[in-house]
Amino acid sequence: MDVTPAFEGWTSNPDGTFNLFFGYLNRNYEEELEIPIGPNNTVEPGGDRGQPTHFYPRRQHFVFKVVVPKDWGLQQKLSWTLTIRGKTNVAKGWLQPEWEINKQIMMENLGGGVDDENEAPTVTGSPAQTISLPASAALSMTAQDDGHPKPRGQRNALPPQGLRITWIQYRSPGPVTFDPPEGSADYGKPLTVTTKASFKVPGVYILRAIASDGSLETPYDITVTVK
Secondary structure, eight states: OOEEEEEEEEEEOTTSOEEEEEEEEEOOSSOOEEOOSBTTEEEETTBOSSOOSEEOSEEEEEEEEEEEOTTOOTTOOEEEEEEETTEEEEEEEOOOGGGBOOHHHHHHHHTOOOOTTOOOOEEEEOOOEEEOTTOOEEEEEEEEOOSOSOOOOOSSSSOOEEEEEEEEEEEOSSOEEEESSEEEEETTOOEEEEEEEEESSOEEEEEEEEEEOSSOEEEEEEEEEEO
């Protein structure tokens, strides 16, 4: 099965530039696919615009954004092309007014409750690092939240769920194992998650930690060079 890129919509920035957001649908239900940057995974214009090379199963929303200048024409298009197993799919993004989105639309697409006061978590994390096999990489990320969205009513005595951090492969020439792969905090508390990333083959990896408050997400990328 193949992977279909998707244009999610665009937002404007205070400096007059624009963000074009893309996600994808990996039609596999279990298989994770790798499509290296190059003719089979390219964004035009530009080629490499920060798109992923590792594709998780099913629909993944708002995976990356491309910032385009303030003079980007209303009909000018940015195209993401993916080719795998002999099939090519293309997603084209442009500043069509109907495609303008906001955080409320993002919350709806991410499956969380819509809270107009909610802002995405703020994050800090480990710097880039270099290791030599068979060593593993110790990575950490800290997320803080604004207290929104408010927790929904619960019938049990457990504290309401707050922030969650999940580690994923974003660009990877080989498999990565995270121990632990995620962590969570009670509502209203900051969260720091440290993980051990283990590798089997050398190369340059971009590993992503995603902080979620249940409605909005903030990614944080860490480059690990494995020798």
